[in-house]
Amino acid sequence: MELKIYQVDAFSEKVFRGNPAAVVPLTQWLEDEILQKIALENNLSETAFYVIDGDRVILRWFTPGTEVDLCGHATLAIAHVLFEHEGFEGEEITFLSPRSGILKVKKEGSQLVMDFPLDTIQEIELTDLMTNPFSPKPFQAFKGKTDYILLFENESQIRNLDFDLAQIATLPVRGVIVTSKGDHVDFVSRFFGPKVGVPEDPVTGSAHTSLTPIWAEKLGKNELTAVQVSPREGKLGCKLVGDRVILTGNAVTFLIGRIFI
Structure with a gap:
């Protein structure tokens, strides 16, 4: 079997x-085991x-370890492939995710605009289990459907954060978003x-369905600019519209190849 990648x-x-x-791209679904092995x-x-x-367009997302409910940057990547290649x-493009429902991506000039469901957010008490992996410590915590969101004092703390991945992995969530x-x-x-x-994800579209409502309330506006300050760094536009989040960004092709199984 030969697949395009x-x-x-x-x-x-x-x-x-x-x-x-x-x-x-697939013409029909392969066994989940094969999909997971390709991702690994x-x-x-x-x-x-x-x-x-x-x-x-039916879509699914896999990390090297598991299938996930929602992935923004990989959805953006699929839309780029469909439009450009x-x-x-x-x-x-109307996407259907078996885990997240309808997702839409449209092209506006050089940018792609994604329409995603808003995460369900609630403020929670900070515990030692949440704060121990990090130095300095966060001052406020929220929980979405799959992640913790921890707030810090300023951008410098986020950029220069010390963290312990082994301790983060013990938390009862998919991952931890840190923000300021x-x-x-x-x-x-x-x-x-x-x-x-995923030790550290370079740019996480799905995380911004959690971050957008938090910062929209804190800053008193529904249109926001964001940067995920990983070593690769990425920029996003975020807009809160009812129970949806509109995410805007660019994408560029690095590689086109073939998989042989």
């Missing part, structure tokens, strides 16, 4: 920045698979997901 740097205007995702072999934070079904006609108000953008963040095989 693309590697796309999402939330970036140039290669070697943003978040790399693998995209594998790729060893990227996410490998996305899709099957075109009429006027919808796979001959998609039209300005908006930004110096030159509205907010900055980082994402750690060692439990699902």
Whole structure:
């Protein structure tokens, strides 16, 4: 069996920045074990698979360790592949995720605009289990459907954060988002997901469905600018619209190849 594969740097205007995702087009679904092995072999934070079904595109996302409920940067990468390489006609793609429902991505000039469901957020008490992996310590905590969100005093703390991945992996969540108000953008963040095989994700679209409502309330506005300050760094536009989050970013192709199984 031979499969096409693309590697796309999402939330970036140039290669070697943003978040790399693998995209594998399929004509029909393969066994989950094969999908997981491909993701492990790729060893990227996410490998996305899709099957075109009429006027919808069914998509699934895998880290090297597990299938996940939602992945923003890999969705952006699939949309880029469809628009730029796979001959998609039209300005908006309707995706269907078995785990997250309908997701839409449209092209506006050089940018891609994603329409995602808003995460369900609640403030929670900070515990030693949450704060022990980090130095300095966060001052406030929230929990979404899959992650903790920890707030810090300033951007410098986020950029220079000391962290213990082994302790983070013991937390009962998919991952931990750390965030603060930004110096030159509205907010900055980082994402750690060692439990699902992603020590630090370069740019995490799904995390911004959690971050956007928090910072919209704190800053008193619904349109926000964000940077995920990982070593690769990535920029996002975020807009809160009812129970949806609109995420905007760029993507660029790094690699086109073939998988032989």
